[in-house]
Amino acid sequence: MNHKRSDCQRCRMRAQSIFAGLTPEELCSLGMEVEDMESGHGAVLYRTGEPARYAYTLREGAVKLSKSLGNGQEVIVRILHHGDLLGFEGMQGEPHRHTAIALAPSQLCRLDLAELQRLSERLPKVQAAILQRWQDALQSSEEQIVELGAKRAEARLATFLLQWSQRYPQLRSLPFPLTRTDIAAFLGLSTEHVSRIMADFKRQALIQEQGGQLEILKPTSLAHIAGMPDAHKSD
Amino acid sequence: MNHKRSDCQRCRMRAQSIFAGLTPEELCSLGMEVEDMESGHGAVLYRTGEPARYAYTLREGAVKLSKSLGNGQEVIVRILHHGDLLGFEGMQGEPHRHTAIALAPSQLCRLDLAELQRLSERLPKVQAAILQRWQDALQSSEEQIVELGAKRAEARLATFLLQWSQRYPQLRSLPFPLTRTDIAAFLGLSTEHVSRIMADFKRQALIQEQGGQLEILKPTSLAHIAGMPDAHKSD
DNA sequence: CGCCAGATTGAGGAATATCAAACAGAGTGG
DNA sequence: CCACTCTGTTTGATATTCCTCAATCTGGCG
Numbered sequence: 001m002n003h004k005r006s007d008c009q010r011c012r013m014r015a016q017s018i019f020a021g022l023t024p025e026e027l028c029s030l031g032m033e034v035e036d037m038e039s040g041h042g043a044v045l046y047r048t049g050e051p052a053r054y055a056y057t058l059r060e061g062a063v064k065l066s067k068s069l070g071n072g073q074e075v076i077v078r079i080l081h082h083g084d085l086l087g088f089e090g091m092q093g094e095p096h097r098h099t100a101i102a103l104a105p106s107q108l109c110r111l112d113l114a115e116l117q118r119l120s121e122r123l124p125k126v127q128a129a130i131l132q133r134w135q136d137a138l139q140s141s142e143e144q145i146v147e148l149g150a151k152r153a154e155a156r157l158a159t160f161l162l163q164w165s166q167r168y169p170q171l172r173s174l175p176f177p178l179t180r181t182d183i184a185a186f187l188g189l190s191t192e193h194v195s196r197i198m199a200d201f202k203r204q205a206l207i208q209e210q211g212g213q214l215e216i217l218k219p220t221s222l223a224h225i226a227g228m229p230d231a232h233k234s235d
Numbered sequence: 236m237n238h239k240r241s242d243c244q245r246c247r248m249r250a251q252s253i254f255a256g257l258t259p260e261e262l263c264s265l266g267m268e269v270e271d272m273e274s275g276h277g278a279v280l281y282r283t284g285e286p287a288r289y290a291y292t293l294r295e296g297a298v299k300l301s302k303s304l305g306n307g308q309e310v311i312v313r314i315l316h317h318g319d320l321l322g323f324e325g326m327q328g329e330p331h332r333h334t335a336i337a338l339a340p341s342q343l344c345r346l347d348l349a350e351l352q353r354l355s356e357r358l359p360k361v362q363a364a365i366l367q368r369w370q371d372a373l374q375s376s377e378e379q380i381v382e383l384g385a386k387r388a389e390a391r392l393a394t395f396l397l398q399w400s401q402r403y404p405q406l407r408s409l410p411f412p413l414t415r416t417d418i419a420a421f422l423g424l425s426t427e428h429v430s431r432i433m434a435d436f437k438r439q440a441l442i443q444e445q446g447g448q449l450e451i452l453k454p455t456s457l458a459h460i461a462g463m464p465d466a467h468k469s470d
Numbered sequence: 471c472g473c474c475a476g477a478t479t480g481a482g483g484a485a486t487a488t489c490a491a492a493c494a495g496a497g498t499g500g
Numbered sequence: 501c502c503a504c505t506c507t508g509t510t511t512g513a514t515a516t517t518c519c520t521c522a523a524t525c526t527g528g529c530g
Contacts, residue, residue: 067381069462075385077377089374092367097374127362132327134369139324139332141376142312146302148383149310149423153486180509188384190487195510227304388518415477425519430478 008034011109013059016083018129030119035110041177045086045100045108052090054110058082061106062177065098066185076186078140079103081167085133091117104177148188151227156187157197158226161207165216176214243269246344248294251318253364265354270345276412280321280335280343287325289345293317296341297412300333301420311421313375314338316402320368326352339412383423386462391422392432393461396442400451411449 008027014020019027039045045056048067063080077098080086089097090113120127147156160183168174184194201207206222208215216222243262249255254262274280280291283302298315312333315321324332325348355362382391395418403409419429436442441457443450451457 067377069381069385071462073385075381077380089370092370097377121359124356124359124362127359127366131362131366131369134366134373135324135327138369138373138376141373141380142302142332145312145376145379145383146304146310148380149420150304150308179507185384191508192488192510193486195508199510227306414475426476427478427520428518430476434478 008032008109011059013057013083017057018085018126018133020129021125022123026123032115032119033112037108037110039102039106039108041102041104043102043106045102046096047099048096050096052087052094052096052113055085055087055090055113055116056100056111057109058084058086059107059109061108062103062175063106064101064103064182064186066101067098074185075188076182078137078144079186085130087113088130088133091120091130103182104175153187153189153193154197154200154225155227156189157183157194157201158222159228160187161201161214161216162219162222162226164214165219172215174214174216175212176209177212243267243344246294248292248318252292253320253361253368255364256360257358261358267350267354268347272343272345274337274341274343276337276339278337278341280337281331282334283331285331287322287329287331287348290320290322290325290348290351291335291346292344293319293321294342294344296343297338297410298341299336299338299417299421301336302333309420310423311417313372313379314421320365322348323365323368326355326365338417339410388422388424388428389432389435389460390462391424392418392429392436393457394463395422396436396449396451397454397457397461399449400454407450409449409451410447411444412447 008014008017008019009024011017019030039061045063046052046054058080060082063084063086064076065078065080065086066074066076068074086098086100087096116126120130147159151159164176165174180194180198181191183189184191187194198207198209201222202209204221206216206218206225208217243249243252243254244259246252254265274296280298281287281289293315295317298319298321299311300313300315300321301309301311303309321333321335322331351361355365382394386394399411400409415426415429415433418424419426422429433442433444436457437444439456441451441453441460443452
């Protein structure tokens with residue numbers, strides 16, 4: 001990993017960050033210790049139960065948040081893309097609730113939680129932004145509950161692929177660094193079952209895959225399989 | 236339903252409410268429109284998609300939050316007990332994301348969302364309290380994801396029963412107004428399967444049921460089935 | 471009593487997991 | 501450049517879990 005002092009003023013994610021809406025002066029006055037960092041594929045950002053010192057903003061790449069059961073089984077609870085936040089459960093002093101691992105080479109901003117906490121007490125805008133993120137996370141978790149609770153494997157995989165593609169708009173060929181085992185851990189299936197369904201999708205020419213790149217050929221058919229009556233096709 | 240102006244000062248839930256930590260003077264100065272209300276079994280508090288005017292604190296009883304799929308299938312996303320909050324997604328102006336239905340005769344406080352929003356901007360304590368609730372909700376949703384994604388029916392039901400019992404401490408016999416269909420919609424199973432497993436648990440004398448009352452006879456065995464290595468038995 | 475919603479039970483079938491084996495591709499060392 | 505390993509994928513055969521459908525049973529209630 002590679003750390004350096006960050007220049008938030010010029011960050012191209014600023015408009016979507018938790019510091020959006022602050023004037024440059026306010027931003028300057030924060031005195032926040034923010035470090036740019038890069039994490040390679042497989043890098044562990046933090047582990048379940050560790051005391052939380054830092055929170056992160058994911059600027060580029062993808063990160064999985066997972067919990068592991070006693071028996072060694074791993075469940076991926078959420079998958080994060082550029083613009084997402086992680087590690088903020090530490091703001092209330094709690095230890096990390098997940099293990100966070102980079103799925104692809106990623107760029108992040110690392111924020112000191114103690115400072116952030118003081119900050120959010122002073123600046124309601126920041127607190128409101130963080131609240132919004134919590135709400136988004138809850139919404140996505142609840143959608144995941146619906147997937148796991150009500151849909152069959154095919155449908156789960158279809159929605160998953162569509163959701164993934166929506167995080168990379170106007171991109172024909174998507175970065176797709178996930179292992180079958182990762183997908184399985186996220187969708188509550190076995191590796192083999194995921195593999196079979198992916199193979200099916202390819203045979204039906206719904207998707208195409210080559211060297212970590214994924215292409216959604218028939219989003220409408222996938223949406224139909226996913227059980228979304230009329231999801232407006234974004235491609 | 237039955238409405239009347241509430242006296243928050245004397246509310247016995249005040250210590251756990253989002254207004255905890257406020258001085259009586261602050262509480263007085265709120266000018267919040269808070270209404271006490273009672274809802275009978277099956278009463279609908281709000282529906283998915285409705286514009287959100289009110290949020291609620293559940294003082295007594297139980298409420299289910301559910302989403303329904305296009306095909307008429309219903310998934311219960313979360314079940315609320317006394318002390319829990321609901322309907323707060325409206326604070327950011329969004330419509331309700333769930334349908335909220337009382338599972339038992341319940342007592343709630345109804346808060347005007349617009350007022351609450353203005354309030355939380357003035358009082359960081361209130362906002363912090365709400366943030367904490369969002370976090371709790373997220374945590375519980377993520378635990379549910381783990382249940383649905385990684386555990387088999389028996390284990391899911393066992394954890395569910397144990398979690399239920401933990402919401403009624405020092406109570407030998409628990410109120411248990413749930414239908415098999417409700418449990419099934421929460422655990423991602425079919426009604427019949429739930430029924431079978433419940434019958435099994437009874438035959439093994441792990442639990443006992445009569446007239447809407449549930450008794451956990453062997454919490455330790457249940458915890459074992461649930462896949463919790465050493466959950467400290469709370470009973 | 472007759473009726474009705476919910477619960478239980480059984481039988482059969484579909485969805486998914488598990489186990490085992492073969493396969494493909496990316497290094498790596500010779 | 502070629503074996504050779506290593507990791508991840510695919511495929512097949514079988515076992516298990518869970519669902520579906522249908523029937524019966526139960527308790528409350530007009």
